[in-house]
Amino acid sequence: MKYIDEFRTGTLAQKIAAKIASEVSLQRDYHFMEFCGGHTHAISRFGIIDLLPENVHMIHGPGCPVCVLPIGRVENAIRLTQTPRLILCSYSDMLRIPTASGMSLLKAKAQGADVRIVYSSSDAIKIAQKNPQHQVVFFAIGFETTTPPTAVAIRQAQALGLNNFTVFCNHVLTPSAISHILQSAEVRQLGIVPLDGFIGPAHVSVVIGSQPYKYFAEEFQKPVVIAGFEPLDVMQAILMLIHQINTGRAEVENEFTRAVLPTGNIKAQELVAEIFELRRIFEWRGLGLVPYSALKIKSCYADFDAEQRFQIPTLSIADNKACECGAILRGVKRPQDCKIFGTVCTPENPIGSCMVSSEGACAAHYSYGRFRERNHSSMKEN
Amino acid sequence: MLMCLAIPACVEQLINENYAIVNLGGIRKEISLALVEDIVPGDYVIVHVGFALQKLDQTEAERTLAMFAEISAPNKENI
Ligand code: SF4
Numbered sequence: 001m002k003y004i005d006e007f008r009t010g011t012l013a014q015k016i017a018a019k020i021a022s023e024v025s026l027q028r029d030y031h032f033m034e035f036c037g038g039h040t041h042a043i044s045r046f047g048i049i050d051l052l053p054e055n056v057h058m059i060h061g062p063g064c065p066v067c068v069l070p071i072g073r074v075e076n077a078i079r080l081t082q083t084p085r086l087i088l089c090s091y092s093d094m095l096r097i098p099t100a101s102g103m104s105l106l107k108a109k110a111q112g113a114d115v116r117i118v119y120s121s122s123d124a125i126k127i128a129q130k131n132p133q134h135q136v137v138f139f140a141i142g143f144e145t146t147t148p149p150t151a152v153a154i155r156q157a158q159a160l161g162l163n164n165f166t167v168f169c170n171h172v173l174t175p176s177a178i179s180h181i182l183q184s185a186e187v188r189q190l191g192i193v194p195l196d197g198f199i200g201p202a203h204v205s206v207v208i209g210s211q212p213y214k215y216f217a218e219e220f221q222k223p224v225v226i227a228g229f230e231p232l233d234v235m236q237a238i239l240m241l242i243h244q245i246n247t248g249r250a251e252v253e254n255e256f257t258r259a260v261l262p263t264g265n266i267k268a269q270e271l272v273a274e275i276f277e278l279r280r281i282f283e284w285r286g287l288g289l290v291p292y293s294a295l296k297i298k299s300c301y302a303d304f305d306a307e308q309r310f311q312i313p314t315l316s317i318a319d320n321k322a323c324e325c326g327a328i329l330r331g332v333k334r335p336q337d338c339k340i341f342g343t344v345c346t347p348e349n350p351i352g353s354c355m356v357s358s359e360g361a362c363a364a365h366y367s368y369g370r371f372r373e374r375n376h377s378s379m380k381e382n
Numbered sequence: 383m384l385m386c387l388a389i390p391a392c393v394e395q396l397i398n399e400n401y402a403i404v405n406l407g408g409i410r411k412e413i414s415l416a417l418v419e420d421i422v423p424g425d426y427v428i429v430h431v432g433f434a435l436q437k438l439d440q441t442e443a444e445r446t447l448a449m450f451a452e453i454s455a456p457n458k459e460n461i
Contacts, residue, residue: 001389001390001407002390002392003390003426003438003443004389004390007447009450012450012451015450015453016450016453019453091431119431119432120414120431120432120433121431121432122414122432123432145388145430145431146430146431148417148433148435149414149417149431149432149433152416152417152433203388203428203430203435206388206428206435206436207435229388232450233446236446236449236450239453255446257439257442257445257446258438258439258440258442258443258446259390259428259435259436259438259439260436261436265417265418265435265436267417267418267419268417268435
């Protein structure tokens with residue numbers, strides 16, 4: 001497919017790899033976090049680690065929306081499905097996230113709850129139109145990429161005068177999560193690996209632009225290179241990060257100029273700003289409570305807010321004891337460090353959320369990288 | 383489903399102001415144009431959960447590919 005295949009050319013990947021090998025300093029190590037699950041997926045799927053020198057280490061970040069959703073919110077959704085005449089709609093991966101007791105939306109559905117998989121927020125609107133006697137709740141999750149589509153749905157519901165459509169909003173913000181990783185004392189106590197730079201998200205940046213990352217580059221002296229999701233994009237971004245480090249720079253650079261503007265998509269940002277506001281605090285799996293890191297629906301749109309219409313208590317539920325998702329999401333551990341990785345926990349029977357979505361570090365590693373055990377010894381807690 | 387993965391797709395036909403049919407490697411799909419502006423058939427858009435998130439800048443895409451092609455084999459000896 002055009003604009004995909006050209007960015008996957010193996011010969012070019014080898015050339016960029018050779019360039020990287022020629023530029024790395026052998027006197028040091030390079031630790032780069034790919035924030036976004038899409039990059040984690042690409043790195044595993046295309047075997048990018050195998051093309052990198054031994055001293056370049058990629059650390060998976062928390063940018064998998066399914067993985068960072070705390071179990072309490074999944075439990076809330078499962079309990080909501082017990083409401084009579086209620087249809088809960090969500091993206092497919094959400095159905096498979098297991099709670100501590102092994103329950104999931106998929107199991108609730110098997111037991112008779114009306115849970116429906118939607119591809120798009122507009123499908124949820126159609127379901128609400130077709131089922132006026134039912135309450136339809138859209139269980140919304142995701143980073144800045146999925147938030148504008150949720151905003152469009154709320155606007156549509158308002159325009160159509162739907163009084164049976166609400167959104168259970170769990171949208172989270174990328175920049176706050178990056179800051180938290182860099183500066184939170186709690187995260188440091190829990191252990192964090194050294195980070196020399198970030199590969200900035202592709203499609204999140206399509207929406208928010210490259211400007212929001214300036215703060216990290218300046219405040220924390222960490223280079224950020226925004227990269228597209230294809231393997232050549234990721235390789236090129238790694239090369240650009242190495243360049244910056246070798247020349248002592250910490251800037252925001254954009255490799256994904258074909259889709260990311262400095263200001264992003266302003267139409268989408270305005271729509272989001274009209275409908276959502278910041279939550280004072282929100283729990284993330286792996287990162288704990290992160291201030292100003294999530295969105296809620298503004299009170300003027302309360303009619304479309306599931307948290308206003310239904311009783312949704314704040315539940316804080318610990319993960320399964322064996323599951324290392326928390327440490328993996330902070331970049332401290334790797335999937336193969338989990339004792340039940342690939343044995344008890346598999347994509348068919350996920351125990352933790354990192355095994356659910358193909359963007360999750362465990363699922364990506366299970367599908368593509370199980371036999372690559374390199375770099376293991378260099379990862380350590382500090 | 384990949385939550386954050388979005389792919390470039392060619393706009394084949396506008397249905398009305400807010401919807402279009404895109405071609406995703408042979409599969410035709412209706413998407414919303416509510417988040418973008420000034421889209422015409424032949425444009426490539428980044429599609430995510432049924433929405434076009436941005437128009438793909440074809441000139442910039444060519445420029446990036448040209449940059450990859452220019453990366454020459456290393457001249458420094460590598461150990
Ligand atoms: S392998 Fe499964 S249980 Fe282990 S950390 Fe990953 S998701 Fe959690």
